[in-house]
Amino acid sequence: QQQVKQSPQSLIVQKGGISIINCAYENTAFDYFPWYQQFPGKGPALLIAIRPDVSEKKEGRFTISFNKSAKQFSLHIMDSQPGDSATYFCAARGYGNKLVFGAGTILRVKS
Amino acid sequence: KAGVTQTPRYLIKTRGQQVTLSCSPISGHRSVSWYQQTPGQGLQFLFEYFSETQRNKGNFPGRFSGRQFSNSRSEMNVSTLELGDSALYLCASTSGSSQETQYFGPGTRLLVL
Numbered sequence: 001q002q003q004v005k006q007s008p009q010s011l012i013v014q015k016g017g018i019s020i021i022n023c024a025y026e027n028t029a030f031d032y033f034p035w036y037q038q039f040p041g042k043g044p045a046l047l048i049a050i051r052p053d054v055s056e057k058k059e060g061r062f063t064i065s066f067n068k069s070a071k072q073f074s075l076h077i078m079d080s081q082p083g084d085s086a087t088y089f090c091a092a093r094g095y096g097n098k099l100v101f102g103a104g105t106i107l108r109v110k111s
Numbered sequence: 112k113a114g115v116t117q118t119p120r121y122l123i124k125t126r127g128q129q130v131t132l133s134c135s136p137i138s139g140h141r142s143v144s145w146y147q148q149t150p151g152q153g154l155q156f157l158f159e160y161f162s163e164t165q166r167n168k169g170n171f172p173g174r175f176s177g178r179q180f181s182n183s184r185s186e187m188n189v190s191t192l193e194l195g196d197s198a199l200y201l202c203a204s205t206s207g208s209s210q211e212t213q214y215f216g217p218g219t220r221l222l223v224l
Contacts, residue, residue: 104153
């Protein structure tokens with residue numbers, strides 16, 4: 001019940017295309033859903049986050065879609081750029097500040 | 112504002128030894144969480160400290176412990192190291208109030224030989 005399932009494991013997108021990463025969770029007590037971006041040798045950096053009372057949030061080229069009834073949320077990266085090539089993690093916050101992470105998606109944007 | 116800093120950045124130890132990692136949170140942040148990142152298990156929560164008290168703990172053996180000082184700096188200790196403890200150890204800080212972003216440090220890369 002503490003798991004967050006993330007797909008796909010890896011993704012190759014052409015420059016200018018849309019990257020879509022999906023996550024699903026079981027625990028309805030999760031109250032905050034962030035997405036993190038991680039480059040090699042760096043710690044994860046927050047990209048965008050959403051709360052379960054909101055169905056969509058957009059920040060620049062990044063959009064989170066949230067479906068509370070289906071317990072699913074997704075990250076859309078519009079106009080994907082080579083600089084977006086990184087590993088992306090979805091997460092869900094449980095008790096306190098404990099984050100439960102998905103397994104990660106390695107995104108490669110081909111120029 | 113300076114970010115989360117972690118020291119050392121890299122560490123090599125041998126089985127059976129112990130290790131202490133340090134984390135300095137963002138100024139003003141009172142909550143510090145620790146995570147272990149490995150290729151096989153991904154990012155896993157170790158524990159969280161808030162105002163010098165452990166507030167939450169993940170599913171790791173008792174060899175993993177931590178503490179937080181009055182200036183919010185935190186240390187984690189791993190005793191009797193095993194090969195499987197090789198990982199990137201990440202520290203994250205928040206101000207402590209609810210619905211706050213966790214800011215991660217660059218991590219300490221631990222290799223156990």
